[in-house]
Amino acid sequence: MGGVTAVQVGRDAPHVRGRRALVVDDDEMVVALVRAGLEGEGVEVVTAADGREALDQLARSVPDVVVSDVNMPGMDGFALVSRLRAEPATRSVPLVFLTSRSHADDVLTGLALGADDYVRKPFELTELVARVVAKIHRPPVPVDTLVRDVRTGLLSASRLHEEIDHEAGRAARTGRPAAVAVLDVAERDQLVERFGARADDDLAVQVAQRVGVHLGSALDRVARDAAGRFLVLLPESGPDEVRTRLTRVAEALAGERLTVAGEGVQVTPVVGWASLDPHPGPGAAGPGAAELVERATVAADAATLHLDLQPVRWTPALAGTTPPAGRRARPSRAARLRTVLGRLRTAWQIALTLLLGVVVPFAVYVGLYELAGVDVSRPLYLVVVGALLLTAGAIWTEGFLALRATRPPEEPASPPPPASAVIAAYLPNEAATVVETVESFLRQDYPAGLQVVLAYNTPRPMAVEDTLAQLALRDPRLLPLRVEGSTSKAQNVNAALAHVTGEFVGVFDADHHPDAGSFLRAWRWLSHGYDVVQGHCVIRNGDASWVARTNAVEFESIYAVSHPGRARLHRFGIFGGSNGYWRTSLLRQVRMHGFMLTEDIDSSLRVVEEGGRIASDPGLVSRELAPTTLAALWNQRMRWAQGWFQVSRKHLLRAWRSPALSLRQKLGMTFLLGWREVYPWLSLQMFPLVAFMAWREGGADRLDWLVPVFVLTTLFTASVGPGQTLFARRLAVPEIRRQPGWFWRYLLVSSFVYTELKNVIGRVAQVKELMGEREWKVTPRATAPAAPTTPAVVATPTVTEASGAR
Known part of the structure; x- marks a missing residue:
């Protein structure tokens, strides 16, 4: 890498003086180096640490050139260039x-x-500056004037519209047939949801290559529109030929493996088409390009209702067809109204929790003081501080206990028996990735034979079912099992048990890829008397978005720290829904109850209450996908929190009545089930207490904020976030541990935002449950009056961090 020196690029260098460059990189040394080189040529430089910050800079002023890294937090370089090229x-x-x-x-x-x-790193500064200056001298032609789309090499949509209009005129003159088609990928929304914005671009490049190959005619023209769909003009093609060729394209795409964010996926193409009218009638003009494309789009929406790889031809009867919900369809007014009302209802529920948790207690404190002369702030303040200390102490204890590595027995007590894996899937959401998941299980190295049961439900037939059937023919270990009428994971798992042949069974979601040797490691536990083994779930798409990165670190704090630490502290573990291994006979007896939102926690607690043993093994790793958007995270965590509330109401008293549990385990159950539900409300009580004391003393400035005992309390509770993050970094799997920036950002987010977000979700989930709203979405001290009081606002860890949730 070159030094930080002024670089003379050439005689034309003075012409770039006064031009502006935006340098985007999260490495401050690289930014300083590039800045020095460009400023040496008279280029003004502004900087950004990631793609989102770059977009903020671009919104203020458009530079003459952008120099960007690819790997960055928040928004990477690929997503940034996609946004740049999408904006006029x-x-x-x-x-x-x-x-x-x-x-x-x-x-x-x-x-x-x-x-x-x-330009690849490490780089020569002189070469980089020369390339940047060259781009300032010779900027690219605006995209709107290009014949080809820069992402895919296809025609631009505007250019194809011109071609369609030209072909329509020729068809009217000569009577020769032609057609316009629209092709899309049914799983595109789900892939973007799972893998982030790059998924759309990865799909576009690969689908474009294959469409051109499989159409089979040099006369065809292919473009991509602003919505990401593929537009195809098929000249000299009658209806039968159009249908045959488009079917060939759809079947070929469905049978091939594409790569999205580094993972192999299979997709379901949906195709609609409309014929150009070669005989519009005397004096009449046939439909233009815009109308033909709209007709083909309506037909493609109709094809999305079937997902059978059969191209749908537009007819007037389709004009009233309601397209499926999603990016390509405008929701109905009723659907939009339901969405708005749902958001308003949740906002109202959040406001209700603040009313109940802050406003009402403050009013009670004031009323008792004014009407009865009773000051309850001192004992309540001590209770709240004690609650915070108890929670913080429990989290620290779990962390230290987790440092003692939890390993299975060195050797199994008996030879490994046949085993089974049950993968529960809902195909419309997971059709693109389920084949990759199944193949990862078939690659498992298990010496006694592994049966793989894919138990899935789907509201309509899907092309991927044929792929799975072919895979089962090639490998008899696979059993694709369509569970008719199923509406839950619990039903899928229960139905699969009738077909399971293994002595023990691993239960997984449809996005899990377990490490090689996982089943043999699980048997080492089970052969020594354990009934269930919970493994370590690791996020594998952390680079997709900041939400996924937050999940990646949080999962390490749950599965590498809290689960094993709690198992040591309370002497029982729990099954978190996936990457768990059961004795088949026990799971057949216990089953899963679909009426519970967290059927996994419910089933494992029923095992513990009967004296069963559940181990937590951080070395039993399986990798899964995290939500990539805040909305998806909210829905997931809301279901988890509401499900935990259901489980707490059902099992807390049962645990105390269980003769199989020791006193230590019963106290652990109380912390896990009772305390976790009370704590989100207790964490709010500091606010009304401090507000009351400020009101009583005549202002916040009259309070003593520096009494040592409360300062120490505040520091101790505030240390929980950094402490748990450090434990997570220490115990994380290598690929997550190699991302220090993720942990730093998680620490900041967790300390100031994420912890309280989870507490908000916990409170709102209770309100929703008590209101019967269940939706499965596929997240102080008082002294003498003359003396100032001590309100010490103490940081509030979330009990979810200690307990985990799946």
């Missing part, structure tokens, strides 16, 4: 990637997404 104001801004990602596929991806140059 920045479509023509040159972008140079400067990155350590040097694989040829990365270069191709970057250029396909619209980058103008790609």
Whole structure:
């Protein structure tokens, strides 16, 4: 890498003085180096640490060139260039990637997404500056004037519209047939939800390549529109030929494996088409390009209702067809109204929790003081502080106990028996990734034979079912089991048990990829008298979004710290829904109850209450996908929190009545089930107490904020977030531990935002449950009056951090 020196690029260098460059990189040394080199040529430089910050800079002022890293937190470089090329104001801004990602596929991806140059790290500063200056001198042609789409190499949509209009005129003159088709991928929304914004671009590049190959005619024209759909003009093609060729394309795409964010997926193409009218009638004009594309789009929406790989031809009867919900369809007015009302209801419920948790207690304190002369702030303040200390102490204790590595017995007590894996899936959401998941199980190294049961439900037939059936023919270990009428994971698992042949069974969600040797490791536990083994769930799409990265660190704090630490502290474990291994006879006896939102926790607690043994093994690793958006995270955690509340109401008293549990285990159950539900409300009580004391003393400035005991209390409770993050970093799997930036950001988010977000979810979940709203979405001290009082606002850890949730 070159030094930080002024660089003379050439005689034309003075022409770039006064031009502006935006340098985007989270490495401050690289930013300083590039800034020095460009400023040496007279280029003004502004900087950003990631893609989102870069977009803020671009909103204020559009530079003459952008120099960007690829691997960055928040929004990576690939997502940034996609956003630049999608916005009219920045479509023509040159972008140079400067990155350590040097694989040829990365270069191709970057250029396909619209980058103008790609420089690998380590780099020579002189060369980089020369390339950047060259881009300032010779900026790219604006996208709107290009014939080809920069992402895919296909025609631009505007250019194809011109071709369609031209072909319509020719068809009217000659009577020769032609057609316009729209092709999309049914799983596109789900893939973007799972893998982030890059999924759309990865799909676009690969589908574009295959469509061109499988259409089979040099006369065809293919484009991609702003919504991400593929538009196809098929000249000289009658209806039968159009249907045959489009069917060939759809079947070929459905049978191939595409790569999204590094993972192999299978997709379901949906195709609609409309014929150009070669005989519009005397003096009549046939439909233009816009209308033909709209007709084909309506037909594609109709194809989405069937997902059978059969192209749908537009007819007037389709004009009233209601397209399926999703990105391609505008929701009905009733659906939009339900969405708005749902959001308003949740906002009202949040307000209700604040009313009950803050406003009402403050009014009670004031009323007791004014009407009865009773000051309850001192004892209540001590109770709240004690609650915070108890929670913080429990979390620290779990962390230290987790440092003592939990390992299975060295050798199994008996030879490994046949085993089974049950994968529960809902295909419309998981059709794209389920084949990859099944294949990861079939690659498991288990010496005694492994049966793989894919228990799934789907409201309609899907093309991936044929792929699974073919895979089962090739490998008899696989049993695809469609569970008719199922509406839950519990039903799928219960139905699979009738077909399970293994002595023990691993239960997994449809996005899990277990490590090799996992079943043999699980048997080492089970052969020594354990009934269930809960493994370590690891997030594998942490680079998709900040939400996924937050989940990745949080899962380490749950599965590498809290679960094993709690198992040591309270002497029982729990099954978290996936990557858990059961004795088959026990699971057949216990089953899963679909009326519970967290059927997994319910089933494991029933085992514990009967004296069963559940181990927690952080070394039993399986990798899964995290939500990538805040809305998806909210829905997931809301279901978990509401499900935990159901479980707490059902099992707390049962645990105390259980003769199989020791006193220590019963106290652990009380903390896990009772305390976790009370704590989100207790964590709010500092606010009304401090407000009352400030009111009583005549203002907050009259309170003593520095009494040592309360300062120490505050520091201790505030240490929980950093402490648990450090434990998570220490015990995380290697690929997560190699991301220190994720842990730093999690620490900041957890300390100031995420902890309270989970407490809010916990309170709202209780309100929803008590109101009967159940929806499964596929998250102080008082002294003498003359003396100032001590309100010490203490940080509030969340009990969810100590307890975990699945």
